[in-house]
Structures are given as C-alpha cells and as structure tokens.
Amino acid sequence: MKIPLADPACQYRELKGAVDAAVQQCLESGAYILGQETEAFEAEFAAFLGAGQTVGVASGTDALTLSLKALGIGPGDEVITTPFTYFATAQSILAAGARPVFCDIEEETMGLDPSQIESRVTSRTRAILPVHLYGRLCRIGEIGKIARRQGLALVEDACQAAGAGRGGKRAGTFGDCGCFSFFPTKNLSCAGDGGAVCTDDPETALRLKALRAQGSGAAGRTVWERDGKSFSPPKDAAEKYIHYLLGTNSRLDALQAAILRQKLPCLPRWNRERRSMAGRYAAGLAGTGLELPPMPEGEEAVFHLYTVRCRDRGQITAQLRKREIGYGIYYPLPLHLQPALAFLGYREGDFPKAERASRQVLSLPLYPGLGPEAQNTVIEAVKAAVR
C-alpha cells in the first residue's frame, strides 16, 4: 500500500457534491474575478479568525509581499525573519523592496528566538516577520512585545497555521497583518494558488485592496508615500482606469473563493483530526529515540506537518522509500545559505540551530483521511529503520 505524504484531493472527495455545485454556479454566473463569492469568503474567513477584515489575494507569497507594502515597508528598510522557513518568506521581503535580516530559531517551536531578535534591530529595521512553522504557534506573545517596544510592524506568516491558536486567539491575528496560503496541501486549500491577509486596521485593508488591483480604487483617507511625500489619492482615484499608485494583479478568483467557502466550515474538524493523528504518532513513536514534536498544552496546534527530528535521517528515509511511504524534508537548506540569497552575505555557522534543524527534520504523512491503519504502517516502518 502506497502512502503519500499529503493527499490534496482528499478535502474535495469528502465535499464533492457541494463543491461541484458551488463551482458550477460560479461558472454560470460569469463573475470570475473578485465579486460576491470572494467578498463572502473574505467576510467568513475574517469571522473564523476573529479578525476585522480579510483581503483575498493570489497566493501566500503575495499576501506577505502586499502586507509589507501596505504597511509602507520598502527600499532601504530591514525586516527581521527566520532562516528556517519556506523560501517565500524571505523572497516576499525582497519583492517588497526591503532586505531580510535573519535571526536564529529556538528549538521548541522551531520559530524565531525572541531572545535574539533585539540584537538584530538597527535604525533601518521596520518590521518583524515570524513564521508559525508546521502549524504550531511561534513565541508570538513575546515577539509582539518586542515589536511594540521597538516600534516595529508585526507581519505573521501563518501560511502553515490556518486555525491554530491559543487562548481563543488565532494565528495571524496577533500582529498588524496575518498572511495565509490556500496552496493545495495547506490545511485550508483551494484548487490552485490562493491566499489572504487578515488585518484589524481598515486603512491597511484599503491599501491591500488597492495594491491587489493595479493600484486602482485607492481613493479615500488612506495615506500613501510617494517620492518621500505623503499624499491621499483624490476622489477620482475611485474611478476606473485612474491610477495614483503602483500595485499589481493579485486577486483571489471567485472560483477559488467558492471552493474555500465550502471547505472553511470543515477546517476546525480537519484540524482536530490532524491533532488526534499527531497524538497517535506520539504514542506509536515513543521510545524510538526520535525527537517528537511537542503536543503543547493549552495550544491548538494544527499539525500542517508532523515533523520529527532524527540523528540519522538517511537510514529512515531509505526505509520509507523502500516501503513506498511518502516523506518530506522542510527544509533541507536554511534560507541564509540559499544560493539565490548569497548576496546577503551570510555564512555557514551564522545560525547553528536553524542549520542543525535542517539536517535533522523529517515530516511523516499526516492529513485528514489518512486513517489509523496507514499510520500504523508508517510507525512500523520508522521502528524497523531505527531498530
């Protein structure tokens, strides 16, 4: 029995009737870009998160880039982030025109180490961009305090953490902007690329809506910077084809929104299922010598990935390959050592915890619908490898 690492069609199979009907209705409506479906999803997703508003965009990467731009961050600015994340986190900072400044992780949450952040702050620092990796909250409370103390913006990369939370507060709602991806393997996924930003600030939401639509519709009180001067676009900026700003084309399609609206009500149950599967792995893999992800008390982790740490990863991956069990390594090379980012000037040894994590992490299959039998097969394979 082949066991994949993830099963993107699984959510669709469960909701096939409802999703098919919603897609067909959308196709027949002729409204394919933004419109009612997208607005309805934006409102429902905001209610789910407990956020003021959400703005649908074309991907998680764009959610990050446009958040930074909407907060006025660009050329000459620095953004502190983690080197142990998906490439998009740092690339989005560069796409906004700013410079990523890395800071090492702490091992419990695999996220930014709050005790190291302030030593990276310079006169150019404008924001902190932490990541909730694998569906676990990073130390967002402490990081938020540092951001406030230093007068920095806080943009959360919650692409792997839709629905995660602590004390009734959800990932993405701790900072100025929370960024989500609906890539097909994410906990809440569409049938292609999609993303969203949540924010409590109506001004930021207005700027995001202008940025995703070629800078149009930007009229109102919203203050922008251009050539070092502040200005508010005049009334005629609300008219079509009058552009006072440079934005981009990054909208959440109505079809994707229609699919997401069907799936969103199931997300809490899917996340609970992920947590219970994580518990099953924790029990089954106890005593193997692997370092298992913590099951934090009082926190709703959503286990986007179930990631263990092992000394001899090759031994386990060879066994998994032999038995046709999928696995993943997120991520094999920390961002400060990525060839495309060599110009930033970092070296091996700069972030020892991130470097060690990238040598040790191994993600095992986990998705709603995986089933206990398949989980047992995975557990057996790992046990056979470490014996």
Ligand SMILES: *Cc1c(COP(=O)(O)O)cnc(C)c1O
């Ligand atoms: C998936 C992901 C992104 C990017 O999302 P896309 O929708 O693929 O652009 C960014 N950051 C993290 C941590 C992710 O997992």
